[in-house]
Amino acid sequence: MKKQVLVAGGGIGGLAAALGASRAGWEVRLYERAAAFSEVGAGVQIGPNVVRRLQAWGLQQPLQAVAAFPSRLQVRNAVSGKELAVLPLGPTAVERYGAAYATIHRADLHGLLLSAVTRYTDTQLHLEHAIDSFADADGVVTVRTSRGKQVEGDALIGADGLWSRTRTQLLGAVPPRVTGHLAYRALVPQHALPDALRTAQVTAWLGPRLHAVQYPVRRGELQNLVVIVQGPAPQDLENWDHAANAAGLEHALQGTCTALQDVVRSVTAVGGAGWRLWPLCDRPPVRSADEMAQGLVGLLGDAAHPMRPYLAQGAGMAIEDAAELQRALAMHDLDVPLRLRRYALNRWQRNARVQARSTRNGRIFHATGPVRWGRDLSLRLLGERVLDVPWLYRGDGSSASSL
Template sequence: MNQQVIVAGGGIGGLACALALARAGVRSVVLEQAEAFGEVGAGLQLGPNAVRVLAEWGLMDALQSCAAFPEALRVRDAHRANQLGHLRLGALALARHGQHYATLHRADLHGLLLSAVQRRPEVQLRLGARLASWTEDGEGVQVALEDGETLSGEALIGCDGLWSRVRAGLLGGPPVRATGHLAYRGMVRSVDLPTPLRANLVTAWLAPRLHVVHYPVKQGDWFNLVAVVQGQLPPGDDPQGWTHEAHASDLRRALGPACGELMAMVAAVPDWTLWPLNDRPALRGPHEQARGRVALLGDAAHPMRPYFAQGAAMAIEDAWTLGRLVQDREAGIDWALRLSCYARTRWQRNARVQKLSQRNGVVFHAQGMLRWARDSAMSMLGERLLDNTWLYDGPPEPMR
């Protein structure tokens, strides 16, 4: 049976897309290249803008069963340990923005979306189905899989991540670019931390050429840590082939004269993984998010550096917008028109977050006068500098 929409990719963005379409009564088939659904990585943060969408989708109970809801964001100097900035979250985020600020494991967010999608008869899930190529004509989109099977649909949504094959067919280059940053990621049980380190906070430690962020996940039973340092992998090296001791030793060396509290947090992590960070330039116009009957969503459209904590949120917002635009189906769906509206609604907001994410990487790792100016601004402006009402009060209503 031909499906109305083909969704390439079964990660957070792809499942959110399928769920949003299903809630609008639109059938889809989700093509996941892996043999089992899963999510690679560790923790993530969801601002009120993304939590608002999950609540609208009826997923708050599921979110509360696996997430933590930090009371504040605290920014500290990694060497001197003094506080640089503070943003109240918890009840104040709810009062200011109408929704919670949540932190959770990527696999838990993926799992709650997967459970929601599996309850929708409008969605067909296909495992071991990797897109090889696609073509579009006036009647629809044809997708060829690597095993030779061909599928037809009325539209194609590329949710296949940074290395998206849908994007390659739609836009071609430029290639993915290396950021020059390496991310060490780890998890630690709360009971294995000294009591003072178990506070229900998002803590960001800043130092020249590096920063570390940690926060609770899994209802506070675990903490997620990510340390980002500037540097490149040696050519040909596979970071996943290295040992934990090698990762830990390299990270300790990169941290240098870090304060005792931060070093205790880092030392408690039983295993580190290392990931080179890559991205693409910010979107330059709606033509880079949709053309004709083909659109890009999440990292396939706008991969982001993780310094604004909005990568997953922007994918969820993309999906919500697309779902809103196809709700009115009485006269059928003009997919080229609806996807054009989707791209015009989303591209500037996504590009703004991409640029701010890149800028934050510079600010977090600042040295010299820029570091002094950053610290002074946080001291004088306080929460006004750290809160982002324009972002957290979203997502914006779609253009039509």
Template structure:
């Protein structure tokens, strides 16, 4: 039985652990914090990802905590006019074999952790950051605190955008600032005026900004994310900063009344400075030797295609599938298996990264480019917004 070592206990790491245990491997997961937790706000999960989670036996659990919006609406942040609409709900489920859902990050994290604990087969080591690793022809060893060493057949770096595993493997520097700031908030819909409550996904597009809102926690809460241009002071690797509500309101003062009312109704915001790497250029950025990278450690991306968590979950699924098919000589073939994993993943991840970057330019367009965008969406709204190459999955 292969032994998989995993650095990082976020959504990517837990997904990798669950997928690998289901594939018949032994897992040891190392999380630097003393307890499992997931910060942040909401995430969107499209059919390509939901299909995988359902396949892991999580359909009932997701139904209990997620929201299932029936449409994605794009509106002008300036005028409030609808620019385009994509049907979700049953239409999306019938088209791609699974629905489109929205969920709080902490709820998804808890759901994955509970499923892993129920299944067994994974040793979960808290307060144990991976300091470094070393490889031989036969195995990989990770160095933990107090000079403790754990050995396995392969190491999965799922330790986020500022991955220490990636730094040792590739030594290619740190993610770079995009010049975009994300203000994120959650608010109970019961606290909002009726006209501001919503059970659909809405994207408001404006010059050098956009705002996305959608329901989470069965529709009881509304997740709101406002993206503006600017820089944040402080450590870029510390992604969670206090957000100034008045400053955000001032930035959006030229927007339509309904959007201004929504932003003013939210009392507390958290601020993230978005940092990314360029789209992947080869499989070398996904795996090397007995070490594989997964999620943000391999391909951090801007959230303008709503696929950051989704690509991590896809990575986990493909990695487990490759290991499961490794055959009786899998222990010796790990480097070749990981090269195959990288070959299956890096081009799709690169396309998602590049599409997300392009979307950011389209979302924040001004002048003639914005006019062209709006005209195209009115004519071909659903055709432009649907993503068959993505939503069909892996």
């Protein structure tokens, strides 16, 4: 008889967990609080380490159909506009790391995972039905849902995001920390832009106390724009997501170069959906395997290790988690707590390293004064050697190989 895993959360991490657990031979019940499976409009960068996981799940063709594959990463000074360094992507990434570097609309990544779960697994999907609490006793995990039902399973995976209720019960009610960084995000149809503002690459603009990133998504038909500035966060962090004030963003970019300001103004000029604004939160790096699994309960993705976006690996680490969860759950000669322990042992250090590096990158991206000058000099002199991240893109997801 198959064992049954209960998955809390229907985002990218939850769907990846369901796919991995199903491929490990488990029955899956997934519980999502929302009334429909959906993702907000924003872009995601997925490095070769993540693309390889999707390929292993047979998702190369669906990925190819919806993603863009940038030719290179360019870094520019946000004040002068000058190019600082370039990292070749495209065929170079495939040659070095065995997979491409892709950029994708978050909704498209979510959609291809949802399609794989519904088409290739027997996962039971429960909408408007969140997991609110659990009890782990006598070799069974019992959950109570938001509709008051009790459901039993052999394991519970909390993939319910930054404000995870599973995490709160497992590790205590410690809220995420506010970073003091605000992310403005927009998507623009490339055909509506002047030729000079269209892009087939990733461009990162580094400025004092801010940075911006632009890249293509959805086969290159859309351009994703993200501008992150430092500023005060609102009171209601859990629910805050609203149409941002373009004038406020333009004010924050005073002193940056004309080229960057032209890119930002294009969002309003084309009359699209405009800017949306998110406060960024994270948690300190994972400190031990116990922070990712205890007994019959495991955490995955943002529920376990929310991170700043300065290494572009938030969604990627959730997908890596799911791939490792698949390997662990398939260890049928081990008791379930040992399988989840193995999962946590093989993931926590790599996740902690990515969290720490993401925070460090943010300080470098937003540097002021002498640190900013030193950063620019290093990029000009060392270029590709500074931008490439072999330990990240080659890592197989386990602590033994990636630290």
